Amino acid sequence: MKTRLYVLLFIVAWPSYAQLSDFDHINFRKADSTAMACKDEGLYNLPQLTQKLTSHLDTDVERFRAIYLWVCTNIANDYSLYLKNKRKRYKFKNDSLKLSAWNDRFKKVIFRKLLKQKRTICTGYAYIVQELAKLANLDCEIVHGFGRTSMTDIERLNAPNHSWNAIQLNGKWYLCDPTWASGIPNPETNVFKFQYNDGMFLTNPQLFAVNHFPLDLKWTLLEGEQPSFEDFLAAPVIYGKAYTNLTEHVTPKKMHHIIQKNDTVLFKYQLHQDVDPDKIRFLIDNGYNNKKIKPTSTLIDEKSLTLEHLFDTTGFYDVHLYIGDDLISTYTVKVKS
Amino acid sequence: MKTLKMKRITQALGLMGIVMMAALITNPVYAQTQAAVTASVVDQQLTVKGKVSDDKGPLLGVNIVLKGGKVGTVTDQNGAFTFPRALNPGDTLIFSFLGYEKQEIKIDAETTFINLILSSDLVEIMGAVSTDKPYKSKRSKN
Numbered sequence: 001m002k003t004r005l006y007v008l009l010f011i012v013a014w015p016s017y018a019q020l021s022d023f024d025h026i027n028f029r030k031a032d033s034t035a036m037a038c039k040d041e042g043l044y045n046l047p048q049l050t051q052k053l054t055s056h057l058d059t060d061v062e063r064f065r066a067i068y069l070w071v072c073t074n075i076a077n078d079y080s081l082y083l084k085n086k087r088k089r090y091k092f093k094n095d096s097l098k099l100s101a102w103n104d105r106f107k108k109v110i111f112r113k114l115l116k117q118k119r120t121i122c123t124g125y126a127y128i129v130q131e132l133a134k135l136a137n138l139d140c141e142i143v144h145g146f147g148r149t150s151m152t153d154i155e156r157l158n159a160p161n162h163s164w165n166a167i168q169l170n171g172k173w174y175l176c177d178p179t180w181a182s183g184i185p186n187p188e189t190n191v192f193k194f195q196y197n198d199g200m201f202l203t204n205p206q207l208f209a210v211n212h213f214p215l216d217l218k219w220t221l222l223e224g225e226q227p228s229f230e231d232f233l234a235a236p237v238i239y240g241k242a243y244t245n246l247t248e249h250v251t252p253k254k255m256h257h258i259i260q261k262n263d264t265v266l267f268k269y270q271l272h273q274d275v276d277p278d279k280i281r282f283l284i285d286n287g288y289n290n291k292k293i294k295p296t297s298t299l300i301d302e303k304s305l306t307l308e309h310l311f312d313t314t315g316f317y318d319v320h321l322y323i324g325d326d327l328i329s330t331y332t333v334k335v336k337s
Numbered sequence: 338m339k340t341l342k343m344k345r346i347t348q349a350l351g352l353m354g355i356v357m358m359a360a361l362i363t364n365p366v367y368a369q370t371q372a373a374v375t376a377s378v379v380d381q382q383l384t385v386k387g388k389v390s391d392d393k394g395p396l397l398g399v400n401i402v403l404k405g406g407k408v409g410t411v412t413d414q415n416g417a418f419t420f421p422r423a424l425n426p427g428d429t430l431i432f433s434f435l436g437y438e439k440q441e442i443k444i445d446a447e448t449t450f451i452n453l454i455l456s457s458d459l460v461e462i463m464g465a466v467s468t469d470k471p472y473k474s475k476r477s478k479n
Contacts, residue, residue, distance in 0.1 A: 316474070
């Protein structure tokens, strides 16, 4: 009896975060096809658009799904606009009057572009998701904060650079990132390409926190101790494909590692679904050349992935984790003799 | 021959006229019966017009919808609108426009013209772009 009680306590105390798996019983096919059917709709009549997207759907999560997917697959990310804004915000970062004047002017440009060309940058995505959700009587918030990618100058990340959404469904808050879910610019040409990433929809807050840091910490949706900004800056770089493959990035918590020769580094993740262990590879780059190799040990047990890798040669390495062709995360390892 | 055709046209027009008149006449009758059924003093149907602007001037394309309904309209280049359906006191109109704060206006018995100024949404514009370019450490060249 007593042990049972303890087991129960353990289950209750274990934080189970609000995420997509809460809605495993719901098939999003209808919501998704509703969003696809509205492909040619413009933003000129938002109430009508909301009506078209949501009126035939039965649950709030499906209604939100249709809105979110429509935004992700119809609004393009304007890279030049992003660069322009980034430059100005950096320039005015210590002059709040100039920054606010720039923001006022730029806001007009943003909303005109959004309306006429359906192009924007991330505040525009978060804003339109919120507007449509509000019109569908859903409680949705824009969350401002820091987003980290392999291209953000992570050591100099000193001004907020990203916006995403929190949505309340059945009394619980969930996270999503419509900007990063919509697609990526071509690395060479910077031309935006739609490439919907489903992993950013109602994501596990623990994974989300690896590269999203909200200005208001309540939006981490994490229970207990909140992450510090230093922890966030020191975290590994994870990529869009981390969201499609993982539900949690458990360890290492840090990007940079200094170890002795013949030391082993431990890596742990939770997977969306079990994968073939042969597909797990590290791409190890020493600055001159790189090779894709199998980790020293790979263990997959009920969606839990544990890797160990032994570094037997001194040097400084960029270590990229791949599952199949998907780039998941990057760490650096300095191996001393 | 020609006159016969003309006659037919006038006949048809006349018939259409009668139908339209009938539609117009039956409308208020319907409103009265409804008022009688609900036994309420609220039997006044209001045609609502208005103008929407911001601090710079009239706004074109503001969406106006009846809360809880599907009826709606948009403002013209002068910011002006006429709501397409007669409204009852107690109805709420929702005004929304990209980049501006949404506003709800409740209609009362005196509402005939709404002069509304929308204030722009307070949003900080920023954006980080997703990428799948692998991270590359900066290395000193030696």
